[in-house]
Amino acid sequence: MEITIDIHLHGKYSRATSPYLNPETIAQAAKIKGIDVIGTGDFTHPLWIDLFKNLEERDGLLYGYGSRFMLSVEVNNVFEYMGRQLNIHNVILTNSLESAYQILDVLKKYGDLSKDGRPNLKISMMEMMDILKGLNRKTEVFAAHIWTPWFSILGARNGLREIKEVIDDRLLAVETGLSADPNMTAMTSAGDFPIISNSDAHSLDNIGREATRLDVDDISYDSIINAIRSKRIVKTYEFYPQEGKYYYDGHRSCNIRVHPNQNNICKVCGKKLTIGVLHRVIDLKDGKTRPVHKFQYIIPIKQILNYVMNSNKIETYYKALIDRYGNELSIYDNFTKEDLYNILGKYGEDVYRILKGDIIWEPGYDGVYGVFRLKNDKIIEQLKS
Ligand SMILES: [Zn+2]
Ligand SMILES: [Zn+2]
Ligand SMILES: [Zn+2]
The missing domain is CATH 3.20.20.140 (Metal-dependent hydrolases)
Structure with missing residues (x-):
């Protein structure tokens, strides 16, 4: 089982x-x-x-x-x-x-x-x-x-x-x-x-x-x-x-976020950057192939709803989704376009695209979570803050 x-x-x-x-x-x-x-x-x-x-x-x-x-x-x-x-x-x-x-x-x-x-x-x-x-x-x-x-x-x-x-x-x-x-x-x-x-x-x-x-x-x-x-x-x-708080290298207080193939030194303060997870994996990879179990990327449903809609409706729609699928993880396993359109109306399309991974990331670094947005979507002001 x-x-x-x-x-x-x-x-x-x-x-x-x-x-x-x-x-x-x-x-x-x-x-x-x-x-x-x-x-x-x-x-x-x-x-x-x-x-x-x-x-x-x-x-x-x-x-x-x-x-x-x-x-x-x-x-x-x-x-x-x-x-x-x-x-x-x-x-x-x-x-x-x-x-x-x-x-x-x-x-x-x-x-x-x-x-x-x-x-x-x-x-x-x-x-x-x-x-x-x-x-x-x-x-x-x-x-x-x-x-x-x-x-x-x-x-x-x-x-x-x-x-x-x-x-x-x-x-x-x-x-x-x-x-x-x-x-x-x-x-x-x-x-x-x-x-x-x-x-x-x-x-x-x-x-x-x-x-x-x-x-x-x-x-x-x-x-x-x-x-x-x-x-x-x-x-x-x-x-x-990319959503994790330590994916890229960077300095939170200096607003510096860099891919690990760049210099380790912060160009604002001159100190060493906080070395992120991607950097460590690149340093330690050994060229061996190992079997990997199946896995699925997910974004918390409330976070997705918060991206696509006005905050006072989030709880209502979240509850409707839980009622339909039984629990949150089951949404990722079983969602259909049709269901999402039925439950979420005009928000269904965007939620469907996000669940499908039709998104791009500003990666996390030095304690700052990464931020996603829909591909081709305008950058919403709140995401910059
Ligand atoms: Zn811990
Ligand atoms: Zn812990
Ligand atoms: Zn710095």
Whole structure:
């Protein structure tokens, strides 16, 4: 059977996240988006985990609020390597509340878990893996948004060239992040690992903006992990890499955005540009061909509606589309021209063209999201701001 998962997101106790992110609202959002198993996020946060402790446990997942949750938490591993300090974001998954509380109890020695839902931990990935596997061999770790500049295993700041420099084959998978897709990832040795996609949502609307569809034997923790490890990935839903905040090189404060084949130095301030994801992939590609699962580029439906129409109608049309297709991801799988014309009237044509990818991008850079517009469309003033 096929299920869709999104197992990297955050709750209200993480930095820079929405106060509306609680278990109940996350479950509701997962349903509207079409996510069958959603991560709890932030399970090492003592207040956050307590919000899940009364949920029913079954087959390694938690059931409640009309959804299924997988225990997940993102941590920032801070450690020395070859004389420099690395910062790498990783997501831990586990299969019971008991195991989650044990992990919390051990990891608190390495950082203040109550300060942030995504804690800084002074421990290497290898040492953390040893500890986690020692506690419960079913606990898993995957590398988060592996290409982003500041806090990722292959990002420019850390400067690693191989995942194997800091972790072994026990690593479950790599996550593309918003500014990369599976094809880009598979051009490098990172593509030897299973490639998954998750939303990394910091707000309810962003849940499911990337997701992974798996071929599983049943809906259980073990089946999901097995499907990832054996690369039974039916498809991933992906941001267009150009939309991600770190696709091109650039300087946000200087308004400089450049393709990586240009000079690394900012022509406004003279400092080094923030090196984007495309640059890193070009640097690390190894010429090998690796199989890549099917994937589909998507743009959040509300964002599309916001482009084509006046803002006070967006919720109404969004709801009409969800009513027709059951959930948001199903729109991308099943949309027809006829439906869109029926539901959206005069906006149907533009939405159809955007969903078909008849668009061009101003790529994202240095923390600024990329912006699309319809081919041949006039540039709307708001898009420039
Ligand atoms: Zn992260
Ligand atoms: Zn995150
Ligand atoms: Zn600059």
